[in-house]
Amino acid sequence: MTRMMVVWCPDWPVAAAGLIEGVSVHEPVAVLAANRVVACSPAARVEGVRRGLRKREAQSRCPRLVVLEHDEARDARAFEPVVAAVEELAPGVEVVRPGACALAARGPSRYFGSEAAAAERIVEHIAQACVVEAQIGVADGVFAAGLAARTGRLVEPGGTPAFLDGIDIAALDRPELVDLLRRLGVGTLGGFAALPAADVLGRFGLDAALAHRLAAGRDERPLAARRPPPDLDVGQTFDEPLDRVDAAAFAARQLAERLHERLAGHGLACTRLGIAAVTEHGAELYRTWRHDGLLTAAGIADRVRWQLDGWLARNRAACRSGYQPALVSERRPGAIVRLRLYPDGVVEYAGFQLRLWGDAGEERDRAHRALTRVQGMLGPDAVVTAALVGGRDPGDRIRLVPWGDERPEPAREPWPGQLHEPAPASVPREPLPVDVFDETGAPLGVTARLAVTGTPAGLVFAGPPGRRAAAVVEQITGWAGPWPVDERWWAPDEVSRRVRFQVCLADGRALLLTLESGLWSATGVYD
Amino acid sequence: MAQILTLKRRTVSTGGLSELVRSHGLTGLVRPASAHVLRSDGVGERILPVLPELRGLFPAGGLRRGSTVAVALRGPGPFGATSVLLALLAAASAAGSWCAVVGMPSLGLVAAAELGIALERLALVPDPGPEWPSVVAALLDGIDVVVAAPPGPVPATLASRLAARARQRGSVLVGYGQWTGADLVLETAGGGWSGLDQGRGRLSRRALVVSRHGRGAAARPREATVWIPRDPATPPVESAPLLEATA
Numbered sequence: 001m002t003r004m005m006v007v008w009c010p011d012w013p014v015a016a017a018g019l020i021e022g023v024s025v026h027e028p029v030a031v032l033a034a035n036r037v038v039a040c041s042p043a044a045r046v047e048g049v050r051r052g053l054r055k056r057e058a059q060s061r062c063p064r065l066v067v068l069e070h071d072e073a074r075d076a077r078a079f080e081p082v083v084a085a086v087e088e089l090a091p092g093v094e095v096v097r098p099g100a101c102a103l104a105a106r107g108p109s110r111y112f113g114s115e116a117a118a119a120e121r122i123v124e125h126i127a128q129a130c131v132v133e134a135q136i137g138v139a140d141g142v143f144a145a146g147l148a149a150r151t152g153r154l155v156e157p158g159g160t161p162a163f164l165d166g167i168d169i170a171a172l173d174r175p176e177l178v179d180l181l182r183r184l185g186v187g188t189l190g191g192f193a194a195l196p197a198a199d200v201l202g203r204f205g206l207d208a209a210l211a212h213r214l215a216a217g218r219d220e221r222p223l224a225a226r227r228p229p230p231d232l233d234v235g236q237t238f239d240e241p242l243d244r245v246d247a248a249a250f251a252a253r254q255l256a257e258r259l260h261e262r263l264a265g266h267g268l269a270c271t272r273l274g275i276a277a278v279t280e281h282g283a284e285l286y287r288t289w290r291h292d293g294l295l296t297a298a299g300i301a302d303r304v305r306w307q308l309d310g311w312l313a314r315n316r317a318a319c320r321s322g323y324q325p326a327l328v329s330e331r332r333p334g335a336i337v338r339l340r341l342y343p344d345g346v347v348e349y350a351g352f353q354l355r356l357w358g359d360a361g362e363e364r365d366r367a368h369r370a371l372t373r374v375q376g377m378l379g380p381d382a383v384v385t386a387a388l389v390g391g392r393d394p395g396d397r398i399r400l401v402p403w404g405d406e407r408p409e410p411a412r413e414p415w416p417g418q419l420h421e422p423a424p425a426s427v428p429r430e431p432l433p434v435d436v437f438d439e440t441g442a443p444l445g446v447t448a449r450l451a452v453t454g455t456p457a458g459l460v461f462a463g464p465p466g467r468r469a470a471a472v473v474e475q476i477t478g479w480a481g482p483w484p485v486d487e488r489w490w491a492p493d494e495v496s497r498r499v500r501f502q503v504c505l506a507d508g509r510a511l512l513l514t515l516e517s518g519l520w521s522a523t524g525v526y527d
Numbered sequence: 528m529a530q531i532l533t534l535k536r537r538t539v540s541t542g543g544l545s546e547l548v549r550s551h552g553l554t555g556l557v558r559p560a561s562a563h564v565l566r567s568d569g570v571g572e573r574i575l576p577v578l579p580e581l582r583g584l585f586p587a588g589g590l591r592r593g594s595t596v597a598v599a600l601r602g603p604g605p606f607g608a609t610s611v612l613l614a615l616l617a618a619a620s621a622a623g624s625w626c627a628v629v630g631m632p633s634l635g636l637v638a639a640a641e642l643g644i645a646l647e648r649l650a651l652v653p654d655p656g657p658e659w660p661s662v663v664a665a666l667l668d669g670i671d672v673v674v675a676a677p678p679g680p681v682p683a684t685l686a687s688r689l690a691a692r693a694r695q696r697g698s699v700l701v702g703y704g705q706w707t708g709a710d711l712v713l714e715t716a717g718g719g720w721s722g723l724d725q726g727r728g729r730l731s732r733r734a735l736v737v738s739r740h741g742r743g744a745a746a747r748p749r750e751a752t753v754w755i756p757r758d759p760a761t762p763p764v765e766s767a768p769l770l771e772a773t774a
Contacts, residue, residue: 363671367625370669371650374662382654386636386646398636403650420729422756423637425609455725478723480730502730508719509606510730524635526720526730527609 001140001218003105003157005115007086007122008149009079009134012099013039016078017068019132028062033070072302073245073309075099080310083287085129089122094272094288098306100149102142102290115154139163143214143292147171160217165190172211174293177204189215206349207293210271214292232266233274233342234258241280241335243315248308250380251339253404254372256301259341269294269349274342275307279334285311294349304341311336371403380404392417392485393500394427394512394524417485419500424512424524431514431521433462437473446482446499446515456503459511461522478504482515575619575671575699580753581737585711586744590619590672593694595686597706602714602738609634610735611713612703613642614753616672619699620644624671629655629663631676631703641756660685667698676703683707711741716750732756 009015013031017023028044030037037058040049047062059065075098083101087093090108095101108118119136126134137148139155144164148155155163167189169178186192193216201209234255242248263269272290279285289303315334375383384400390411391397397418401407436444438454445453458473481501488494498516500523505511512524574589582588590596598615600608620626621643628634632653640646650670655662663675667689675689686708693700702709716738722731738750 363623363625366669367648367650368669370666371627373665373668374652377658377662377665378652378655382652384651384653385649386639386651388637388640388646394635394637400651400653407647421641422730422732423635423641425613425635425638426633427635427637428633452726478728479726480723480728481726502723504720504723504730507606508717510720510723526733527606527635 001160003109003115003138003140004102004142004145005105005108005119005122005136005138006096006100006102006142006145006149007082007126007134007136008100008146009082009132011039011041012079013070013075014041015132016075016098019078019130020074021068023066023068027066028064029066029068030058031068031070032058038070072098073306076306077310077313080307080314081130082126082132082134084314085126086122088129089125090118094290095307096142096146096290096292100146102145105138119154140217141214142290144217161193164193164215164217169215172215174207174211177208177211180204193217206347210293210347232259232262232268232346233340234262235338235340237338238336241337242308242339243312243335245309245312246380248312248336249305250375252304252308253301255339255341256297256304259343260297260300263343263346267348268343268346270300270343271295271345271347272343273300273303274344275304276340276342277308277311277336278338280337281334283334288344290345294347300341304339308336308339375403390415392487393419393514394423397423417483419483419512422526424526426525426527427523428525431523434511434513434520434522435460435462436476436513436520444520445518450482450484450499452482456501459503459505475506476503477506481513575624576622578614578618578753578757581614581751584713584737584739584745584749584751590615590699592671592697592699594711595690595693595700595702595706595709597702597709597712598704599706599712599714600704602716607715607718607735608703610638610753610755611715611737612674612701613639613644614735614737614755615701615713616644616674617642619672620648624648625650625669626672626674627652627666627670628674629666629676630659630678631674643757660689663689663700664692667692667696667700670698672699672701674701674703677705680705681707709741710743711739711745714738714740718752 014025014029017029017031018025023029025041026043028041028047028049030040030044030049032038032055035055037049037051037053037055039051040058044058044062044065047065049058049062049065053061055067059067079095079098079101083093083095086101086103090103092107093101093103105115105118108122109115112118112121115138119138123134123136126132135149135152137145137150137153137155139145139148140157140160144155144160147167148163153163165188169181169187169189169192171189172178172192181192186195192212195212197209197212200212236251236255238251242251271292271294272288273295274286274288277285287307289307291299295303371383381402383403385403385407386398387401387407388397388410389399389408390413392415399408436456437458437460438444439457440454442454444456447453456476456479459476460471460473462471479501482499483501484499485496487496496516498514501513501515503511503513510526511522512526514521514523573592574587575592577585577589585591596615598608598612616626616639625648626644627650629652631651634651636646639649650666652662652666659675659677663673666673673693681702681704686702686706689700690708714737716736718733718735720730720733722728733755735753735755736750737753738748739745740748
């Protein structure tokens with residue numbers, strides 16, 4: 001069982017926000033995800049803010065709380081310099097998640113004399129290089145060392161099972177399994193470790209069996225480790241060097257899907273991921289990410305995206321400062337030209353794994369391949385799919401989502417003021433300006449009491465200003481309205497007060513007209 | 528098939544295949560091979576369904592895979608081309624096919640959803656730029672129905688190249704606008720809106736008249752009327768029963 005050292009930065013989302021957004025971490029700060037607190041600063045904890053509280057509850061306990069949204073990419077970006085700093089003292093650092101990284105304890109402990117001395121030296125170096133507080137824990141295995149790092153403890157060799165015995169089972173970080181075990185009466189890691197391994201595997205599945213090994217403090221080499229077939233890694237060379245974050249995210253998703261498909265094709269899953277990149281200056285970057293469970297396709301894509309984000313952020317920061325530093329880690333690496341993913345810690349896993357884009361289906365796969373090819377030609381935003389969301393006008397009811405992104409849930413609530421079906425078949429991107437006249441030739445208006453100032457009789461499509469004199473007057477044969485809409489009156493920049501009309505022209509066409517701030521426009525053509 | 532089954536179980540009684548199917552609870556799963564290709568309304572693997580009202584306009588009774596259809600912007604009627612396009616896609620999309628529309632940034636998607644087009648299987652490329660032929664070609668590889676709306680008239684060589692690719696891949700190419708060389712051309716032949724009075728009412732329905740002409744079997748002009756919104760009693764795709772296993 002190898003002695004592992006884990007470097008853990010407490011409240012990392014808050015620290016990352018402090019590093020990148022410039023928020024002062026000595027103030028009460030809380031980071032929220034899905035309206036619940038994920039991390040808070042020590043000043044906020046003193047006031048009573050805890051993880052898992054809702055935003056309102058946290059704000060009521062601490063009125064001057066600074067609230068930020070959780071951004072995993074920001075956490076990863078800010079953690080990249082910390083990992084680079086640790087790598088200067090010891091090789092072979094693996095990232096567990098943004099905020100925690102692991103390394104073998106043997107090398108540094110021999111070099112600096114003892115494990116305690118190595119831990120002190122690393123913590124000092126991180127504080128100097130990155131102005132970040134860190135704690136180190138040492139134990140047999142990464143899982144136990146991570147738990148030891150919470151208290152900064154160095155567990156003696158062989159004492160790991162005893163150390164893990166009394167820890168609460170929530171430390172496994174698998175909410176469904178933890179909930180189930182609690183209901184079955186197992187409340188601590190020791191209690192879980194006491195269950196027979198074969199029964200755990202049969203009842204709860206492979207992921208729980210891995211967790212069982214971790215809870216027992218046993219060797220964490222994956223179950224049934226076999227020699228993986230040699231060609232499992234996937235790579236891609238980019239014609240244009242990757243410099244921007246969204247292009248990197250797109251490339252990450254594609255590679256992650258390829259890797260996951262290849263692994264699933266062999267009936268395997270991986271627990272560690274090696275990400276290697278070659279930059280335009282010839283520099284080679286490498287980072288290993290490890291997970292104490294099986295990596296799903298989404299997990300692989302997220303980690304690759306975070307890592308690329310971190311490397312590109314280092315690039316951007318170095319570009320901005322403009323000087324050539326002496327430390328190798330700070331020198332600008334350059335844009336990324338080649339990317340390769342190496343799966344490691346592979347486990348036989350024939351169970352059905354959810355793919356990155358939902359259920360498999362042969363036609364869907366073919367369509368997906370064609371659409372990603374077009375995205376590769378024109379950019380990820382060029383191919384969109386539409387989703388019906390809530391709104392009142394035909395243009396508001398549709399949201400265009402780039403292909404591959406998650407579609408929003410369809411709106412189920414009623415929207416008073418929504419136009420009745422049928423909807424216009426043509427909705428111009430920019431509303432076409434028109435002029436509407438009544439029977440005397442005067443421009444038509446609508447009073448504040450929603451009364452029309454005359455009977456609509458003629459309509460002119462306002463072209464470019466020079467051609468206005470030659471425009472043809474279309475006769476209006478039927479009309480209905482005004483249908484008022486008064487939206488977002490509470491937000492002065494977004495307020496929208498308008499009325500809508502449907503008109504029928506002499507040649508049979510029908511239009512949806514909107515009058516807003518005295519200007520008429522055609523927002524829909526019933527083509 | 529019956530021969531192979533009798534080898535496995537010697538105790539097959541008289542009654543043949545249907546008896547065997549019934550006795551094993553396989554009714555509905557085992558079908559003769561001809562039923563897979565030809566349903567009672569002629570729609571199968573090679574033909575994508577269209578709305579029942581439009582079926583008379585297509586010689587094959589639906590959109591034949593590999594064919595090219597053009598929707599003209601102007602016909603005997605001055606407007607309605609977009610509705611004709613949506614009506615053309617409605618049944619195929621509702622039945623499960625994937626559709627893509629290239630080069631139409633102002634397509635009314637709520638109207639598409641109302642006609643029955645499944646928005647989760649509709650992909651849009653609103654601004655393909657000058658490379659739109661390669662975009663259309665790439666989409667023909669994987670999407671069942673691809674609508675191409677070029678910004679101007681299409682040269683005949685380009686149109687025939689794309690049509691050949693559609694034929695090779697078994698997809699349907701729909702050209703929206705000035706398209707030459709299509710097997711079938713659909714046009715709007717009029718049909719006004721009703722329901723608006725002077726200051727009262729709202730647009731309630733229209734009778735969209737679609738006329739076709741083309742090459743070969745589609746050379747004789749024909750017309751059909753589609754009511755928009757459609758009568759809720761007639762679904763976009765008629766689910767015809769599969770032929771049952773008969774002795």
